[in-house]
Amino acid sequence: MPAPATHALPRVSHWPAMLDLAQSLSGLLLALFMWFHMCFVSAILLSEDAAWIVARFFEGYFVFGRALPWLVSVFVALISSLLAVHALLALRKFPADWAQYRAIAAHSDRTRHGDTLLWLVQVATGFAMFFLAPVHLYTMMTRPELIGPFESADRVWSGFYWPLYLILLFMVEIHGGVGLYRLALKWGWLPARNTRDGRRRLALAKWALTAFFLILGLASLGAYMKLGHSHAPLAGEPYVPSWLRAEPAR
Amino acid sequence: MSRTLSISIFRHNPRDPASAPRMETHELAEAPGMTLFIALNRLRESVAPDLSFDFVCRAGVCGSCAMVINGRPGLACRTLTAALPERISLHPLPGFALIADLSVDTGTWMRELAERLETWVHLAAEPDLDLLEAPLSPGLAEEIHELDRCIECGCCIAACGTAQMRPGFVGAVGLNKIARFRLDPADSRDDADHYELIGNDQGIFGCMSLMGCEDLCPKELPLQAQLAWLRRGMARQGLRGIFDKKDKK
Numbered sequence: 001m002p003a004p005a006t007h008a009l010p011r012v013s014h015w016p017a018m019l020d021l022a023q024s025l026s027g028l029l030l031a032l033f034m035w036f037h038m039c040f041v042s043a044i045l046l047s048e049d050a051a052w053i054v055a056r057f058f059e060g061y062f063v064f065g066r067a068l069p070w071l072v073s074v075f076v077a078l079i080s081s082l083l084a085v086h087a088l089l090a091l092r093k094f095p096a097d098w099a100q101y102r103a104i105a106a107h108s109d110r111t112r113h114g115d116t117l118l119w120l121v122q123v124a125t126g127f128a129m130f131f132l133a134p135v136h137l138y139t140m141m142t143r144p145e146l147i148g149p150f151e152s153a154d155r156v157w158s159g160f161y162w163p164l165y166l167i168l169l170f171m172v173e174i175h176g177g178v179g180l181y182r183l184a185l186k187w188g189w190l191p192a193r194n195t196r197d198g199r200r201r202l203a204l205a206k207w208a209l210t211a212f213f214l215i216l217g218l219a220s221l222g223a224y225m226k227l228g229h230s231h232a233p234l235a236g237e238p239y240v241p242s243w244l245r246a247e248p249a250r
Numbered sequence: 251m252s253r254t255l256s257i258s259i260f261r262h263n264p265r266d267p268a269s270a271p272r273m274e275t276h277e278l279a280e281a282p283g284m285t286l287f288i289a290l291n292r293l294r295e296s297v298a299p300d301l302s303f304d305f306v307c308r309a310g311v312c313g314s315c316a317m318v319i320n321g322r323p324g325l326a327c328r329t330l331t332a333a334l335p336e337r338i339s340l341h342p343l344p345g346f347a348l349i350a351d352l353s354v355d356t357g358t359w360m361r362e363l364a365e366r367l368e369t370w371v372h373l374a375a376e377p378d379l380d381l382l383e384a385p386l387s388p389g390l391a392e393e394i395h396e397l398d399r400c401i402e403c404g405c406c407i408a409a410c411g412t413a414q415m416r417p418g419f420v421g422a423v424g425l426n427k428i429a430r431f432r433l434d435p436a437d438s439r440d441d442a443d444h445y446e447l448i449g450n451d452q453g454i455f456g457c458m459s460l461m462g463c464e465d466l467c468p469k470e471l472p473l474q475a476q477l478a479w480l481r482r483g484m485a486r487q488g489l490r491g492i493f494d495k496k497d498k499k
């Protein structure tokens with residue numbers, strides 16, 4: 001009788017490792033992106049012209065000589081996909097049923113343990129971003145040409161987006177800060193030889209960065225609200241940078 | 251000034267149909283140098299003769315006296331009442347089968363873990379007893395010994411939010427053991443073998459870095475460092491898995 005055809009089956013799946021890496025990598029990229037994003041947004045604190053330059057820069061204005069807003073749409077689509085991947089992977093970690101929810105809540109309550117509480121904060125802020133982030137991403141993706149000092153200010157004030165941005169700011173900064181802290185612990189990138197010192201320094205750095213970006217974010221949002229308020233009667237009028245404005249009629 | 255302690259103890263015997271879970275509070279005069287082990291014995295000698303709790307070594311070596319002390323797991327024999335407020339609450343360790351009152355069965359759990367993770371040295375060949383053992387550098391011996399100090403008390407399981415939520419999770423005690431054998435040159439297993447044991451969400455990738463184990467292990471084992479070390483190694487092994495598969499085709 002001929003020997004049956006056989007082929008070896010894999011002993012284990014490499015997927016758990018891949019998913020864990022993807023979770024961390026997507027979180028890291030998102031957190032770094034959010035920091036750059038905040039720096040760009042805060043251009044409004046310098047001047048309206050600076051905000052205009054940043055907005056046109058991302059539309060390739062200074063490369064192609066004209067604005068190509070779809071470049072922004074493509075980039076937003078990429079960030080949205082990254083967010084989707086990250087959120088999908090994060091779902092694996094959410095308490096999945098009443099028993100699990102009960103177990104982690106009772107556990108956190110009982111032990112009053114700082115880092116466990118921070119994780120619950122991450123779950124809660126992540127959950128909030130499920131709903132809040134898409135609103136922002138959709139507008140940016142579909143109306144990329146409406147990014148600019150007056151255009152954004154009008155959206156923030158007359159379009160009543162500021163409450164969304166205010167909540168998102170806190171959710172992102174807290175979630176990202178805690179996420180980076182846990183990332184460092186998880187993979188063992190500590191700024192000291194022993195865990196205790198390393199963790200203390202990491203926690204300090206985390207709070208300092210979170211505070212810095214919260215203040216920068218609040219200041220930028222405040223500036224947009226103020227501008228949007230004063231520009232409200234002319235809402236919808238696009239911004240023209242100072243050097244392109246026609247000389248006032250003599 | 252000596253204090254009067256108010257000790258609330260979880261009471262229940264699941265084998266007694268008449269027993270219902272309840273908290274019992276007793277007053278006890280604090281004595282100098284009193285540990286929870288002494289306090290519990292005093293209560294058992296006086297007001298609560300049927301109180302169940304476990305002790306063997308009274309010196310933080312056997313791991314049998316772990317319980318939840320004011321919400322946090324710890325060894326009763328190593329906990330001075332002077333370090334606690336006047337009101338003390340004691341609960342059995344969560345995550346293990348309750349025997350009665352403060353006594354839980356960590357033994358069965360730890361045995362299942364040991365069988366599941368094969369936490370013993372896997373020798374490449376039968377040792378030749380007439381030959382000298384292969385030498386081990388003092389530094390490495392020290393490192394292995396450091397991890398061997400785990401007393402299987404179960405505090406890291408009670409301290410871990412992941413283990414509390416997901417009972418199949420091997421926890422820091424299990425992962426620390428793999429780290430111990432991964433260090434040991436006498437163990438012939440490589441990372442492909444380790445990955446089979448802990449390369450999943452019940453193993454290293456389930457750990458959410460909540461650090462309860464690191465903060466509450468009564469033996470102060472360097473658990474965060476072991477978990478990160480294993481995570482890096484197992485992630486690398488997982489990546490390797492992709493390429494190996496292509497090789498075999």
Ligand code: HEM
Nearest residue numbers: 023024027028030031034087090126129130176179180458
């Ligand atoms: C829909 C939105 C989001 C959800 C549902 C979400 C959810 C989560 C959850 C539950 C975790 C914990 C995962 C774990 O314990 O292993 C996590 C980790 C993390 N998140 Fe998010 N998140 C979202 C958006 C973001 C954003 C916008 C950022 C960037 C600021 C971010 C950065 C991070 C980082 C750096 C980590 C740590 C990664 C790790 O532990 O491997 N997340 N996220």
Ligand code: SF4
Nearest residue numbers: 400401403404406467
């Ligand atoms: S690692 Fe620490 S807490 Fe966990 S069982 Fe061992 S000694 Fe106990």
Ligand code: SF4
Nearest residue numbers: 410457458460461463
């Ligand atoms: S780091 Fe946290 S999740 Fe990981 S084993 Fe320790 S307590 Fe559990």
Ligand code: FES
Nearest residue numbers: 308312313315327
């Ligand atoms: S009685 Fe042995 S550790 Fe407490």
